[in-house]
Amino acid sequence: MATYTERQSGSWLADLVSEHAQVLSIALFFLLCLAFFSAMNPNFLTSGNLLNVVRQAAPILIVAVAMTLVIATSGIDLSVGSMVALINATVAIVIAAGVSWPIAIMLMLLMGALIGGVQGWFISYQGIPAFIVTLAGLSILRGAALFMTEGYSIPIRDAGGFFWLGRGEIVGLPVPALLAVLVAVLGFVVMRRTTYGRQVISVGSNMEAARRVGMPARRVLASVYVVAGIACAVAAILLAARLGSGSSNAAQGFELQVIAAVVLGGTALQGGKASMLGTVLGTMTIAVIGNGLILMHISPFFTQIVTGTIILVAIWMNTRLFDRRWRLGKRKTA
Amino acid sequence: MSAAALAQPHDSAAADVVPILSLHDIHKTFGSHQALRGVDLDIRPGECLGLIGDNAAGKSTLSKVIAGTYVPDEGAIKVDGRPAHYTNPLEARELNIEMVYQDLALCNHIDVVGNLFLGRELKRGPFLDQKRMLAEADRMLAALEIRIPRLTAKVENLSGGQRQAIAIARAASFQPRVLIMDEPTSALAVAEVEAVLELINRVKAKGVAVVLITHRMQDLFRVCDRIAVMYEGTKVAERMIEDTNLQELVDLVVGKGGH
Ligand SMILES: Nc1ncnc2c1ncn2[C@@H]1O[C@H](COP(=O)(O)OP(=O)(O)OP(=O)(O)O)[C@@H](O)[C@H]1O
Ligand SMILES: [Mg+2]
Numbered sequence: 118m119a120t121y122t123e124r125q126s127g128s129w130l131a132d133l134v135s136e137h138a139q140v141l142s143i144a145l146f147f148l149l150c151l152a153f154f155s156a157m158n159p160n161f162l163t164s165g166n167l168l169n170v171v172r173q174a175a176p177i178l179i180v181a182v183a184m185t186l187v188i189a190t191s192g193i194d195l196s197v198g199s200m201v202a203l204i205n206a207t208v209a210i211v212i213a214a215g216v217s218w219p220i221a222i223m224l225m226l227l228m229g230a231l232i233g234g235v236q237g238w239f240i241s242y243q244g245i246p247a248f249i250v251t252l253a254g255l256s257i258l259r260g261a262a263l264f265m266t267e268g269y270s271i272p273i274r275d276a277g278g279f280f281w282l283g284r285g286e287i288v289g290l291p292v293p294a295l296l297a298v299l300v301a302v303l304g305f306v307v308m309r310r311t312t313y314g315r316q317v318i319s320v321g322s323n324m325e326a327a328r329r330v331g332m333p334a335r336r337v338l339a340s341v342y343v344v345a346g347i348a349c350a351v352a353a354i355l356l357a358a359r360l361g362s363g364s365s366n367a368a369q370g371f372e373l374q375v376i377a378a379v380v381l382g383g384t385a386l387q388g389g390k391a392s393m394l395g396t397v398l399g400t401m402t403i404a405v406i407g408n409g410l411i412l413m414h415i416s417p418f419f420t421q422i423v424t425g426t427i428i429l430v431a432i433w434m435n436t437r438l439f440d441r442r443w444r445l446g447k448r449k450t451a
Numbered sequence: 452m453s454a455a456a457l458a459q460p461h462d463s464a465a466a467d468v469v470p471i472l473s474l475h476d477i478h479k480t481f482g483s484h485q486a487l488r489g490v491d492l493d494i495r496p497g498e499c500l501g502l503i504g505d506n507a508a509g510k511s512t513l514s515k516v517i518a519g520t521y522v523p524d525e526g527a528i529k530v531d532g533r534p535a536h537y538t539n540p541l542e543a544r545e546l547n548i549e550m551v552y553q554d555l556a557l558c559n560h561i562d563v564v565g566n567l568f569l570g571r572e573l574k575r576g577p578f579l580d581q582k583r584m585l586a587e588a589d590r591m592l593a594a595l596e597i598r599i600p601r602l603t604a605k606v607e608n609l610s611g612g613q614r615q616a617i618a619i620a621r622a623a624s625f626q627p628r629v630l631i632m633d634e635p636t637s638a639l640a641v642a643e644v645e646a647v648l649e650l651i652n653r654v655k656a657k658g659v660a661v662v663l664i665t666h667r668m669q670d671l672f673r674v675c676d677r678i679a680v681m682y683e684g685t686k687v688a689e690r691m692i693e694d695t696n697l698q699e700l701v702d703l704v705v706g707k708g709g710h
Contacts, residue, residue, distance in 0.1 A: 315572060
């Protein structure tokens with residue numbers, strides 16, 4: 118006679134590990150990088166250097182949080198580097214023209230939202246692939262920045278409060294880093310706990326289903342580019358405040374670092390998935406590698422090669438390993 | 452002669468009830484392909500209408516028109532006797548028209564609870580109220596006798612039948628007045644099909660109008676009160692269930708019995 122038995126459920130630990138395999142593996146990779154660079158250079162693990170790392174990582178992290186939303190909708194924003202450059206130059210011009218810096222900041226945030234909104238409109242309401250729209254944006258925005266500044270760097274003078282944003286410290290921690298952490302926490306909460314986060318994931322997972330259950334699918338899709346635009350404005354302001362000037366040559370290769378951070382963190386390019394924790398770890402890994410290579414006196418140009426390679430390997434691992442679902446050993450069946 | 456007498460055609464006894472939903476001369480064209488070529492259909496409260504027809508007859512297209520997913524090119528829709536002009540699924544949902552789509556319309560990357568509450572998440576303040584949604588989800592699924600071990604599992608990891616059950620539970624659980632089910636039982640096992648048929652009889656008793664699209668003819672006789680047959684984008688016949696039999700329906704579907 119046949120006997121009917123229930124399936125035994127696997128251990129919750131195995132479930133947990135397989136669900137968070139990507140975050141765990143990037144955490145491991147991050148620790149390996151830390152170990153490697155501290156072994157190579159005794160100065161790496163000094164608090165001075167580490168604070169420098171987080172200060173430099175701040176703009177990347179802020180935009181990477183927004184990029185996580187964009188990629189979760191299965192989109193991409195290639196224009197972030199150019200947008201940072203344009204706003205970075207504009208904020209210097211505006212302050213040099215005598216606008217008070219708090220108002221200048223407001224204007225820049227608005228400008229970022231507006232540029233993002235235009236790109237989002239083309240992508241969402243006109244159905245042009247995000248890749249094309251933001252590639253055009255990459256060229257147009259950098260071009261506009263060069264056109265406005267004619268390639269010169271524009272100094273910012275007499276704006277103490279403004280500089281504090283880039284150089285200040287609160288209890289020994291750099292203000293930009295604290296701001297970036299705040300943005301990351303906000304991103305985490307929004308994606309995990311709010312309707313908007315749920316809508317972003319739904320649109321990335323199955324846009325038509327999102328529409329059918331009554332979500333404003335197109336508006337949500339356009340909105341992530343607005344969020345990216347605002348994040349770019351914040352990053353541009355922090356850069357200008359740290360360097361005390363604005364330049365159309367700021368943030369070269371920035372889009373690559375941001376995208377590398379996000380995919381390294383395990384957010385899938387196919388959409389429907391967002392890992393804020395992964396993005397934070399991905400950003401820190403990218404920043405640590407950049408800093409570590411400089412400390413080892415390796416040509417800064419080499420960093421670009423490494424960043425590119427990381428993107429390729431991360432995406433390769435994403436598609437090869439994780440799509441087949443990571444299992445820790447085989448589950449025993451009764 | 453009174454105007455009211457002229458306006459009310461009496462073709463069957465049931466026509467005395469005001470239909471919840473009434474479609475008139477619905478046309479829908481995709482490119483050059485006429486998916487619907489003028490369909491009239493009345494759906495009455497507490498009644499299950501079986502919608503049958505060959506593959507590509509236009510059943511799904513018609514039901515999507517009812518659910519607001521497609522806007523018809525021509526034709527009029529009345530809800531409770533009054534003209535309705537909904538142009539998207541949200542507006543249809545607000546009129547309590549719910550649908551189980553043939554492709555289920557689930558988000559694979561979201562967990563079971565999330566899919567059940569997709570588009571009407573429960574909130575506490577600005578945040579999702581996961582706890583309350585979990586509790587409610589248990590109740591929603593219990594009615595369908597489907598076993599899903601972990602409500603926080605991603606939908607992509609579930610079996611076809613489990614996924615279908617989630618789509619049915621989602622449509623049936625939010626007090627629909629019109630419930631459209633496009634082949635809801637195609638992936639279900641015996642016991643689960645029974646549960647769905649029971650569910651249909653249960654909501655019917657509460658006055659819900661059900662539209663059931665299925666290729667399982669034997670099920671029609673278990674729950675339906677009326678059958679509409681579609682052929683090549685038109686409605687070719689309508690039968691009260693007690694006036695017809697399996698053979699006649701099969702003939703109508705393949706186009707042999709048309710009057
Ligand atoms: N979005 C669309 N774009 C183009 N053509 C479509 C679209 N939706 C449906 N059609 C066409 O309309 C016709 C009717 O399709 P429909 O899905 O309504 O058939 P159906 O009766 O539900 O068939 P089945 O029993 O196979 O589900 C088909 O020929 C189909 O190719
Ligand atoms: Mg169909």
